[in-house]
Amino acid sequence: MNNPNEMNKSGREACLRPSNSGGKPLFLTCSFLLSCSILLALICLLAPFAKAQVQEEEVPSDDPVIEQRLANLSRELRCLQCQNQTLADSPAGLAADLRREIRLQMKAGKSDKEIIAFLTQRYGDFILYRPRVTFTTYLLWFGPFVLLLGGLYLLFHYIKQRRDLITEKPLSADEHRRAEELLASIPGKETT
């Protein structure tokens, strides 16, 4: 084992050889080697794709008003790359690009409304977290209220029906006579 190559090999062979002169238990050595090789395989797999996209560093505006406006506006906007994040808190490259674009437009004196129009012309209404009230979103906006009203109607209807069922109404003369007849027809009653 004086040869350094032999030393390197011994680690791998440890898994195969039943008796191990080292102090560590056999399975620990094996699992360590296994995890190493998995890691190595992952690195090899990902290496060809390690190229990153070109991303300019995000420079906050020196105008605090613009930064405040951007903070407010970007909370209302969706990052299209990671759709459940706002433009304000998304780390995606596209989100940074759009924030840069918004800063530029604010600096150029564009209003929030104009900037929103700029973005929706390119990315559609989906970029807005608060959907616009349009014909296609009527159901979204008013559906819950329709459901609520429908539910209330059913509830009152049910309560009214139940109240009608449980309140006692005096018997009509005809019903009285039939009840008497029925009672009279019970055999046990006749004897008493």
Added chain:
Amino acid sequence: MLRYLIPLVIFVVLAVFLAIGLTRDPHELKSVLINKPAPSFRVSQLKASDKTISNEDMRGKVWLLNVWASWCIACRDEHPYLIEYAKSGVVPIYGLNYKDRREDALAWLGELGDPYTASAVDLDGRVGIDYGVYGAPETYVIDQSGMIRLKHVGPLMPDVWSEKILPVVQELNRQGK
């Protein structure tokens, strides 16, 4: 009977809607630019960096704009097919090299082949914003008058090509004649 039937009907309707919802890809967004003029750009070309390229240069013909980058994993999937499509000569494919280093992009084309008639360089993603790009690869079909007719998000695999892209391209070519 009815009191059991109504919940059942409601359940079935709900289940059908939810099942349809599950099959839809929320990442595939409908572009608002369909049937609108392609946003104009004039940027430098990837290979001939001293020359510029503009969407106006392609006026009068049907062409594809394919958004790609060397860092984009799915672009690697579609690349061999793009080369085939380009060879078939049905429609010229122009590239929009999106937020990519020039040397990476050129190395990629050198390694895998170049299906593009030319590639426009969009280093800061500004052209991408105008086109509503939100994830490479994306492909736009643009007609003779410079209108966007179709947008596909995701790799241009053969089924997408033959079922989605090709019919539109052929129809546009027929109309143009």
